[in-house]
Amino acid sequence: MRRKSALDNGIADVSPAILHGAAPISHAADVARRSAVAEEQEFLDSVMARRDRLVDHLQAELSSGALEEWERARLRLLRRRYEELLRAQERLVFGRLDGLDGTVRHVGRVGLRTDDEDGGPLLLDWRAPAARPFYTATAVDPQGQARRRHIHTTGPVVDGVDDEPLEAGAATELVGAGALLAALDQRRTGRMSTAVSTLQREQDDVIRADATGPLIVQGGPGTGKTVVALHRVAYLLFTHSAIADQAVLVLGPSPRFLRYIAQVLPALGETAVVSATCDTLLPDIHVGRGESRNLAEIKGRALWQAALESYVTALLPRPRALRLRWEGEFHVIPATAVAQALASVQGRPYHRAREAFAEQLHHLLAEAVVAQREALMHEMEEGFEDILARVDRSVQRDHQPGGPTGSDIDGLLSEEEVEDLRRRIAENATIARFVESWWPTLDTGSLLGDLLTDRARLARFAPQLSTAEIAAVSAEPAPWAPSDIPLLDALADLLGEIEAPPPQGEFVADHARRQRGWVYGHVVIDEAQELSEMQWQMVLRRCPGRSITAVGDIDQAEAAHRHTTWAQAVQAAFGDRWTAAELTICYRTPREVMDLTGPVLRKAGSHNTPPRAVRSCGIAPWVLTVAPAELADTTARLVRQLRQRWHGGTVGVIAPADRIAELRSVLADVPVLTATQSKGLEWDAALLVDPQGIAAAPRGWNGLYVALTRCTQELGQLVLG
């Protein structure tokens, strides 16, 4: 692959869009910029050529088959690198640091070395420690840097540069303000894009934070929580090979949201990632129905963990003497030996304990069989000796003294014979049937069904529930609801399902995705404020090492749980052993819209302040009153206008749940969502239909706060009059 330089084509120019607020530009400044662009173009050409040579080389290596395991492992690594390089088309180079000591380093999506003898650094990977000043150096703390440059590219062409001197001058809150604001002003495509070239200091702090314990990141709407979460995944996988070996789980609120972010992770160069919602975490189990808030709240409580634990403990067999038949003879294993064996397997999941107990039982039975044989032999031996003694005596009488006697026959089985006996016992179908009838194998789904539909059992194992709550739970229909998933997961864990060996697959994510009990290297949760206590337990089970990053906005919580602070939300999972971080700047929603949100937050009962908007769009949010009968038609007309105004961008409609169907029937090609469904999403223009209706729902003021903050430019509200 050879690429022609954009300069050779004579198309390199400074795009006017990039000369942020630079009017009028002096001739000298213009010349300086053109020469900077030319310089960066030359560099980009060399980096692209280097990347292309590497891609060709890797392609050739990958085409050779590998038979040996070590060779296949090597090829897996090469494939990862190959795919990373293939994806690094856009923004291959996006930054440059000029050190106070005269050094020049370029920062990009991937790291590259020169292909000469010494293979020195050509391009710094954005995740490398040396690239950090690109995101964190300031005039007050320049970290050895004289200047930061943002390089704007479209494919192989350098469009422009933004220079930020770091030596002196006023400290600004933003890093690379020009580049950031240009990125934020772009039309929305409906797909999240990478912000790797414009990450801000407080975001970078979270992305590179220590990963040894739970980190809870609070951030208001549009503060880049999703951006941070995804870049953190890429950073951790790059920096910690142990995390990469175990894969990272990304938990999002909905499939729609996962589709929205889907483009970002591969673009960041990562394949060791599994993304899911709490509802889709269990392989082969599907949510088949919705449920009321009341039930979701009851079944999300942490009490179920202890309830399920005592439920499973009650299913364990009680010690008693066991009578087993082996080769026609009955053998009794005494109650004390059974109790001892049971005690030794205690604390293990039900099926694992059963497996370990069965093994011990095979030993005990083998011992009993051996003991019985020995006793028999002994008896026979005694009888035999008796006969021999009598024969001896008669022989003695007839002949001389001495000669062999029966005392040489000891009747003991050899070790090999005992081992063979144990093996035969372990493989014997009758013994297996006996164990199964005494300690049966259980099915998670049926077991949970048995508990949830039985009031007496519920009262016994979940005594904290009131009679009315028990009645509500037991009246639920059969297919699984979202709140059942964490219960099924907890139960499956307590039972210790015997999982099939991991299927063959090229990447660790393929294995992880198919195994319920997979332990991930790290878990990242977006919209974490929505998780119930039982869902937090589900997270913990997948990462017992607690290497967890949770981002969310407690003020956007709409789920059925009652938590209004992070401390309450994570108390059952982490106690007070977690670290808090905060994001305070809103990048999405313009100032004009954010100004409306303070009172809504107060109504939601929050004492927090909305984040500070980084930009204003110059468009005043508007409100239109409409009669209920005209609501659908007016909405359709307004959406048509918005789509014209935001041609090439995106428009979304948010409405109360009971108006969605009607509105969808008149709005075929724009998303019409509830506030909950719109969580995490954004459009250039958002139309809120019946905001009072949105606020009237349970936790409705939180919902309205979400709804108000989905637009990047224009907000319209249609109120009923």
Ligand SMILES: Nc1ncnc2c1ncn2[C@@H]1O[C@H](COP(=O)(O)OP(=O)(O)OP(=O)(O)O)[C@@H](O)[C@H]1O
């Ligand atoms: N450093 C950045 N550079 C460029 N764009 C950014 C940056 N940080 C955030 N953004 C943009 O701001 C918008 C909001 O970001 P994001 O969706 O991550 O926010 P959020 O905190 O998850 O919002 P919400 O809580 O409302 O879902 C997105 O368009 C994102 O690309």
